[in-house]
Amino acid sequence: MRRVFCVKNLTRDAKRKRKVMYRLNHFNMADGLQLQPINIGHKDYIGIISADTAFWALVRKGLVSQTLDNSPLLRKYQRKLEVFNKEMKDLRTALKPSAVYFNPTDCCNLNCSYCYIPKNLRKNGRHMSNRKLLEALKILKAYFKSSLPKARVPQIIFHGAEPLLNKEAVFKAIEEFAEDFRFGIQTNGTLLSSQDIEFLKSRRISIGLSLDGHIPRVADRLRKSWGGYGVFKKVIELIDILRGYDNYSVICTVTKENMASQVKMIEFLHRMEVPTCMLNPVRCTLSPSRKHKPQDMDLAKHYLAALDRSYQLYKNSGRKLIIANFANILVAIIAPLARRLMCDISPCGGGRCFFAVSSSGDMFPCSEFIGIKEFNGGNIFRDDIRDVLETAPFKSVTQRRIESIEPCSCCAIRHFCGAPCPAEAYGMNGSVETKGAFCELYVEQVRYAFRLIADNKEEAYLWDGWDRDTRTTFNIK
Numbered sequence: 001m002r003r004v005f006c007v008k009n010l011t012r013d014a015k016r017k018r019k020v021m022y023r024l025n026h027f028n029m030a031d032g033l034q035l036q037p038i039n040i041g042h043k044d045y046i047g048i049i050s051a052d053t054a055f056w057a058l059v060r061k062g063l064v065s066q067t068l069d070n071s072p073l074l075r076k077y078q079r080k081l082e083v084f085n086k087e088m089k090d091l092r093t094a095l096k097p098s099a100v101y102f103n104p105t106d107c108c109n110l111n112c113s114y115c116y117i118p119k120n121l122r123k124n125g126r127h128m129s130n131r132k133l134l135e136a137l138k139i140l141k142a143y144f145k146s147s148l149p150k151a152r153v154p155q156i157i158f159h160g161a162e163p164l165l166n167k168e169a170v171f172k173a174i175e176e177f178a179e180d181f182r183f184g185i186q187t188n189g190t191l192l193s194s195q196d197i198e199f200l201k202s203r204r205i206s207i208g209l210s211l212d213g214h215i216p217r218v219a220d221r222l223r224k225s226w227g228g229y230g231v232f233k234k235v236i237e238l239i240d241i242l243r244g245y246d247n248y249s250v251i252c253t254v255t256k257e258n259m260a261s262q263v264k265m266i267e268f269l270h271r272m273e274v275p276t277c278m279l280n281p282v283r284c285t286l287s288p289s290r291k292h293k294p295q296d297m298d299l300a301k302h303y304l305a306a307l308d309r310s311y312q313l314y315k316n317s318g319r320k321l322i323i324a325n326f327a328n329i330l331v332a333i334i335a336p337l338a339r340r341l342m343c344d345i346s347p348c349g350g351g352r353c354f355f356a357v358s359s360s361g362d363m364f365p366c367s368e369f370i371g372i373k374e375f376n377g378g379n380i381f382r383d384d385i386r387d388v389l390e391t392a393p394f395k396s397v398t399q400r401r402i403e404s405i406e407p408c409s410c411c412a413i414r415h416f417c418g419a420p421c422p423a424e425a426y427g428m429n430g431s432v433e434t435k436g437a438f439c440e441l442y443v444e445q446v447r448y449a450f451r452l453i454a455d456n457k458e459e460a461y462l463w464d465g466w467d468r469d470t471r472t473t474f475n476i477k
Ligand code: SF4
Pocket: 108, 109, 110, 111, 112, 114, 115, 116, 117, 122, 160, 161, 162, 188, 210, 223
């Protein structure tokens, strides 16, 4: 039974002793400890979760009643309850933006069927000029200088539409602000030459490449140019050039059309020595993307098979292919504060860990909201960033609480899932105060993650050094 947290101190208070006993003996009643058993689908273990603090334990099936009856586990947990509560509160409310998803253009040379950016914007939108892009980064530099600790370098991710349609401005910005930001590019790859790759590699820029399948028939089905041509071949050439570079990943959008190929995709990416990938279920924010939504349990079946396959490949070759969106959930369970992606927690990272800037300088809580004008909080050239973060559109995302969303408020895994995603929830249900898509997929991912932990397999799914800067504060066996 294990719980790893990266906290500093444990405070003890003898005065609370009586209350401690009360909480231990009256769990799930009044202000007693909240403990929910969950079926993780393991032959020997079940899970016990205290959902508010994201505390959990795996308990041998025959020992459940013994564990719940004033056991050392509960006494130890009780003593740390306040610390864990504070950690979750800080994680959910005290973080400051440290990254920006920056769209240097509205346009894209592709016309993927599930794209979350409205078609008209991608076709007829505009680029941000070189001058304006540099001006925006100057504003962001000043903002982060005043809001972040000195040692913390903020991140700028040039993002879709297709940022490299405005390559000259983007590369100039990377050169000019090399000391001030860590840069990343999320691209469809079609406009990258080998010289561009050398430029990006020489500056350690992180690169995210989109690819939806292991063969053209799968990859090009929904991702194609306006003229209907696929881009599989071009992306594969880039992956070949990138071999050996550790700061890139391949992002696969999973739809009902390609979900059955996830195992093949993992085999292919592993063969190509890709270090990291994401198997991202299609975001259902706009109606065109919802047409491609797979059924949760169908998707889960193929997704978990892909996770299994990545494990076998690692065992056979000694080389990991990290599936980052799953690894993030695993880390969220083992060490909640060490998670990297912020979609699986409520409130999500949109507007509080990062925000998005469109090609006109308009600011949104997340790129996923670009194209939904109700979520425009202001403009980076006209408004103070601090004021924008406090506007109603931003607050509707940053103050979204899973506790007021049904049925998530009662869900034991609510802090490993977060009822994602507010943009998707708004698109699907007209309100961010509802859950997004893929609830059952989350359930299956979390159960799978607990099974891995029960079998001591979790390290095989995590990036090397994931626990740097963390320390174990709860580990009882
Ligand atoms: S490449 Fe990205 S931005 Fe362009 S159409 Fe496809 S999903 Fe949309």
